[in-house]
Amino acid sequence: MENNQWQNNQGKPLLCGQLRYIPSVYVPALECGKNEFLGLLKNNFFGGSHLFEWFDESKEYVQSLISNPYALMELSAELQNFLPIKLGSHSDRLGNFIIQIPCSSVSFQIKGKEKKDGKHHQLISNLYFNPKITEHLNLSGIFWRERHGSIIDFQKIPLKQGENIIPFKQINGTGYYTIWDEDRQIICAGGEVLPLLEMVNFSIHMHEHQPRIFMLDDREERINISINASKNQIGGNKDYRDWTRRRLIKLEKKELHNSLKLRQFKKDMRNEALAFIRELIEKYGGHGVCLWDPYLSAQDLLETVFFSSYANTPIKALTGLKSVENSSRMRYRNELEQAIIEEAWLNLTFLNADKSKVGDFHDRFIIFPQHYDTPARCWSLGTSINSLGKSHHIIQEVEDAQVITDVFEEMWNQSIVNQENIIWKSKSS
Template structure:
């Protein structure tokens, strides 16, 4: 299908949805623009157009930001402006964006509109339930029935590239915007540069309940001005183990407002209310369930101390007592399906290094265990180290860098490493006997403070050829407010999946030698932001240990 034909279909779909009484009774759209001023030009950061009904439609734009927003270390300025246009003008705005790549709301000569705008088609955004719908973070009041969305996406986003290079900036902008807009752009950063047309479904409201047979009941109430029509209501169980446990369909005739589905509500379900004639979705519940009285009993119970075990202990000479309930008779019911899925996933997690546990093994030399465990780090470097790699460990020195980052196969990868310049425990000596600490010696412990050069003299022996094939910067927090830290992470801030990070569980110098866990971090971007904050604090000459010439 050609682009022109595809766009014509989109225009017709929007035309059909916005007909009076199909999903609502709108007379205008509220247009909220988040814009950026950069080098004398104005760019779109994010724009949302929300269909609504107002008695009086304002004919002037209003700036919500009395003062433009500035981000630390950046010259760009950001602002928010609100405008109202008619429904017919909304359709024209949509057409002009796709056909001509123009923003007809403004005739400013310094306005820059991307020439790579596309709309892949409309979609329905349900309300949040037990599952969070990500786009609801930026939609307006999408907590009734749901909304139809036409999203015009900027496929280039070149003017916003700095947000993806320094991701903490979008967090900073999101926080600053909270004063004016209840949206969270940081949660859906892929929407930057886009134009979102939101059409809330307001033609009816609904209520879900259940009867004495525990069957699902759906009751609707039409808008006062709505023409009643036939509806179908579908409910199905949430898929588990790729099987469909239950499914039911019921009809609500135009002369009725209620239906019963042959569907038990004691488990999570998905529900849709659909117009039979037009297939328009009027409501969607992604995942919900009822906590029924027979399954949920709430009571306040006073623990009988005679039926408990006392647990006595001290904290800094203060006595504590806890009465511990004996639960030997409380038998939990095992969900065997969930257990099997978990068992299968643990193998996947191990293969993808999402979760790897290293054990003590008296039959192997510690150095052999060390080298074997480091292969997992090398695997991560091969998989995700194409763009950047950051290593964060308070005990890092030359050997640790050599055993890890030197194995990155990508010569142009930007690598950064932070050490706390801590002294390794094995370096502790006794002030009296000058030997490693032992039980028979009463001397006080001392620590040899090896200099940076002594710990990392291996860098001095690297060839010029080697330095030309690596892009590495190694810094210490010594002498800065960031000196004391215990974090141990390997971070890949730029991958095809976004930022990724792993908790090492132990320092590289002890990797694999004793029990620890390598585990993927859930929100890697926050870890990357924390590393970047440390990195920015250690930019003095005294903190530089070594830097390659390949800048």
């Protein structure tokens, strides 16, 4: 900067609107949780950073980007090839000047727990000073726990270099801390208290030597199968937190949230859309998959649920054929029988909805049912399986998954009582 004028490496002046200084902020280390600057700062590790910002309120020189989101996203994508900065997520900061000053005066970490009265409440921490700092630091630690919007524990204690005890009373919630310089009235470090291991849940998966083999588009597909042998828990006695967790799962099923996970697909993205469905099945389908589509066909099953690598996991596929005449049933059955070379622990039931009880439907979902303390998950497909990636549609997660799962199960139970509605069943079903 020369003569109050910013210049780039080409010697040209950088233009900006009227700048307004706004109060500085402290940003904890990025790995301690999301904040509005996530994806904008550089190397915000350890103690976090203080930010000083001059805000361009007019945006006159960046208005062309703000008014053209597609150009902004393209620029953001190109920039990320060189710098880990996401302009598209920070359009309000376009034209601003931000100075980032990392906090490096102290290092603070939680190293363990101390038993008190037979309960794990107190935490043991270590505090180290930067060796370049020779003067005395008068530090305090502010510690608190939050749970569902409430502060359930709060402690403020003086800190010394070396070991310090944090006298938490609560074992619930998420812990946070701030290291405060009493003399200078500034934050030296802060962030989230990372949880300490209390118990371990583990599962044993054994690989079945015989893979599932089937033909898809004249190509042989082989899917390696794993068997859930056992699930165990080490450490941790049952207490009131188990009841709380169970209550929360039931509450979450009834509550809708504003944030939705989605994936957008356009014309000629068939392979990408199918790959996304298979990815969902691989990630969430370990305990069951329900496919709900009024136009579901045998080919659709081969392209989706047949790629599940989980042994004997129940797969329910519900279609909505206008009729149950033998020609439709036989065509789908023959397609599956001819495609399958080795079922390999496939547990699939292909069912036609009973029109006399449920009528027509237009729902298109992939559902992963609840399993013990794992809530149901559900994605709206936006189109039928046979049209995925052929025209514009959005696949998005819906948060009221248990409600949709209950409706599906009701329709499934009403239809499966009539054996004539069963189009095809695997040997493991």
